Amino acid sequence: MEKIKRTIYIIAILWLRQIKRYIRSRTRMLGSLGQPILFLVALGFGFGPIFEKAGGGDYIQFLAPGIIAMTIIFTAIFSGIEVIADKQFGFLKETLVAPVSRYSIMIGRTLGGATVAVVQGIIIFILAVIIGFHPLITLSFPLAFVYMILIALFFTGLGTAIGSVLDDMHAFPLIINFLIMPLFFLSGALFPLKNLSQAINIAAMINPLSYGVDGIRGVLVGQVHFGLLTDFTVLVAFSVFILFLGSYLFSKIKV
Amino acid sequence: MIEVKNLTKKFNDFIAVDNLSFSVKKGEIFAFLGPNGAGKTTCIKIFTTLLKPTAGEVFINGINPVENPNKVRKLFGIIFQDQSLDDELTVLENMNFHGVLYGVAKDLRINRIEELLKMVELWERRNELVKNFSGGMKRRLEIARGLLHHPKIIFLDEPTLGLDPQTRNHIWNYIKELNQKKNITVFFTTHYMEEAAKVADRIAIIDKGVITAEGTAAELINITNTNSLEEAFLKLTGKIIREEGEKNIDQLRMQRKLWKR
Numbered sequence: 246m247e248k249i250k251r252t253i254y255i256i257a258i259l260w261l262r263q264i265k266r267y268i269r270s271r272t273r274m275l276g277s278l279g280q281p282i283l284f285l286v287a288l289g290f291g292f293g294p295i296f297e298k299a300g301g302g303d304y305i306q307f308l309a310p311g312i313i314a315m316t317i318i319f320t321a322i323f324s325g326i327e328v329i330a331d332k333q334f335g336f337l338k339e340t341l342v343a344p345v346s347r348y349s350i351m352i353g354r355t356l357g358g359a360t361v362a363v364v365q366g367i368i369i370f371i372l373a374v375i376i377g378f379h380p381l382i383t384l385s386f387p388l389a390f391v392y393m394i395l396i397a398l399f400f401t402g403l404g405t406a407i408g409s410v411l412d413d414m415h416a417f418p419l420i421i422n423f424l425i426m427p428l429f430f431l432s433g434a435l436f437p438l439k440n441l442s443q444a445i446n447i448a449a450m451i452n453p454l455s456y457g458v459d460g461i462r463g464v465l466v467g468q469v470h471f472g473l474l475t476d477f478t479v480l481v482a483f484s485v486f487i488l489f490l491g492s493y494l495f496s497k498i499k500v
Numbered sequence: 501m502i503e504v505k506n507l508t509k510k511f512n513d514f515i516a517v518d519n520l521s522f523s524v525k526k527g528e529i530f531a532f533l534g535p536n537g538a539g540k541t542t543c544i545k546i547f548t549t550l551l552k553p554t555a556g557e558v559f560i561n562g563i564n565p566v567e568n569p570n571k572v573r574k575l576f577g578i579i580f581q582d583q584s585l586d587d588e589l590t591v592l593e594n595m596n597f598h599g600v601l602y603g604v605a606k607d608l609r610i611n612r613i614e615e616l617l618k619m620v621e622l623w624e625r626r627n628e629l630v631k632n633f634s635g636g637m638k639r640r641l642e643i644a645r646g647l648l649h650h651p652k653i654i655f656l657d658e659p660t661l662g663l664d665p666q667t668r669n670h671i672w673n674y675i676k677e678l679n680q681k682k683n684i685t686v687f688f689t690t691h692y693m694e695e696a697a698k699v700a701d702r703i704a705i706i707d708k709g710v711i712t713a714e715g716t717a718a719e720l721i722n723i724t725n726t727n728s729l730e731e732a733f734l735k736l737t738g739k740i741i742r743e744e745g746e747k748n749i750d751q752l753r754m755q756r757k758l759w760k761r
């Protein structure tokens with residue numbers, strides 16, 4: 246009992262640290278909102294007419310869930326860079342010599358990073374509503390946040406895993422862009438997944454982000470591709486896997 | 501309290517610590533003196549579970565850090581040679597973070613944080629972000645933080661580097677008091693000879709991963725037939741102050757390169 250309480254405290258203090266750092270670095274906060282806002286406005290108004298002519302319906306309705314997901318994954322995965330920063334600025338040593346399990350440290354950090362990502366996603370959600378997105382307000386509305394949390398967890402875990410094995414802060418964004426851009430473009434965030442070539446379909450199917458985008462869009466707009474339950478199950482499985490992998494790699498860090 | 505048996509650490513082919521054996525008794529203040537690159541920090545990293553030895557064994561209070569890292573982590577506090585604070589947090593937040601990590605109960609934590617921050621003269625600035633602090637202030641905070649959980653052993657890797665004499669005095673007085681009242685074992689490295697002579701019960705001189713002499717300051721002066729620890733150190737290692745020594749070697753190398761051209 247005492248042990249559980251202590252573990253919770255440790256997770257909480259690590260979580261709190263991430264939150265405080267986020268609130269204090271307003272430039273980072275605003276900077277990471279810039280790209281999704283640009284996508285939302287430029288694509289929304291730029292492609293909207295074509296999408297509608299092609300019979301796709303209101304493009305903002307389709308696009309907004311994808312951009313919300315985009316905000317979350319980028320914020321989430323980039324929190325992995327903090328692992329590298331903590332290595333370089335020495336703070337990681339402080340946590341690594343403490344008599345606490347590496348798993349609690351990893352969980353606390355991941356929850357912190359994921360919380361920040363979800364908050365950023367909610368900010369974009371609100372902005373999308375302001376520029377004309379109409380989410381369905383039904384009983385299942387809160388489910389949208391479940392999907393947001395799941396993709397946030399998955400991508401924070403992935404970021405931490407990558408941050409654990411990398412030592413170079415400059416290499417991180419390069420690797421991330423190389424990895425994330427294809428995931429993002431082939432996730433159904435920007436265009437529907439139906440009627441696509443077999444190759445793209447397969448790529449989308451093994452992409453965890455597809456399920457996150459599909460889940461959020463399913464709840465908020467009512468358009469589903471894979472099915473809400475499938476989305477949920479696949480995301481949970483992916484997240485659990487990556488959290489284990491991330492914890493393992495994190496526990497192997499040398500300082 | 502610290503038992504080192506035939507400890508060796510290699511980085512690839514380079515031998516940083518070479519078949520080292522020594523021990524530190526409970527309640528002792530033990531100084532590790534040696535030129536740059538002698539292997540002092542490497543030893544401390546092994547004692548504090550951050551590195552694994554290539555060969556040999558270490559026991560901290562009878563526990564092997566390789567086999568039982570978390571048990572060993574409960575025993576010690578450490579002040580690292582290089583920085584280890586979170587710059588984006590305030591003084592108090594850094595201290596509290598440490599306290600929670602080490603399970604220091606809340607009331608105790610509040611009292612001790614105040615006491616330690618007053619000792620290092622940072623209490624007035626407790627709500628400021630660490631990133632705006634000078635190097636010496638950060639160092640003082642790191643020392644206060646390392647002592648917060650009153651560990652059984654404290655490792656200090658060049659704790660007083662860059663601190664003014666008055667602050668150094670304060671800090672050593674506090675550590676000595678802890679050492680006497682709570683029988684805390686102190687293991688430190690320093691490049692200030694007079695500090696080692698004044699504070700340490702026993703001193704080991706390490707050079708190129710090997711201990712070349714060990715004893716009280718008086719004993720070291722005696723066996724080398726010199727007048728001060730400074731001179732004894734020079735005789736034992738062939739170096740005065742490592743920073744300068746290194747720089748001279750570098751300069752010589754550069755000159756040689758220039759001549760070759």
Ligand SMILES: Nc1ncnc2c1ncn2[C@@H]1O[C@H](COP(=O)(O)OP(=O)(O)OP(=O)(O)O)[C@@H](O)[C@H]1O
Nearest residue numbers: 511514516534535536537538539540541542543581
């Ligand atoms: N991770 C590492 N990889 C390779 N070599 C290392 C590593 N860490 C230390 N070394 C080498 O081991 C030797 C001992 O380093 P160490 O940091 O223990 O010296 P030190 O006695 O603490 O010196 P200083 O007085 O400068 O702090 C040095 O030659 C250093 O270059």
Ligand SMILES: [Mg+2]
Nearest residue numbers: 540541581657
């Ligand atoms: Mg050192």
